[in-house]
Amino acid sequence: EGIIPAIESSHAVAYGMKLAKRMDKGSILINLSGRGDKDMDYVIEKYGIR
Numbered sequence: 001e002g003i004i005p006a007i008e009s010s011h012a013v014a015y016g017m018k019l020a021k022r023m024d025k026g027s028i029l030i031n032l033s034g035r036g037d038k039d040m041d042y043v044i045e046k047y048g049i050r
Helices: 007-020 036-047
Strands: none
Touching: 007 036
8 A cells, every 4th residue: 555654553554464364354444653754764774774
């Protein structure tokens, strides 16, 4: 979808993906807060991503 969740919210996305594998087909709703684009500089520096 092109969504960049904030670092804190990315934990919910990761767990939602894990949980979805064990559920019947349908919908999962995850509430996101913050903007991940603000965290990009930190992530790039921390993990050496280019």
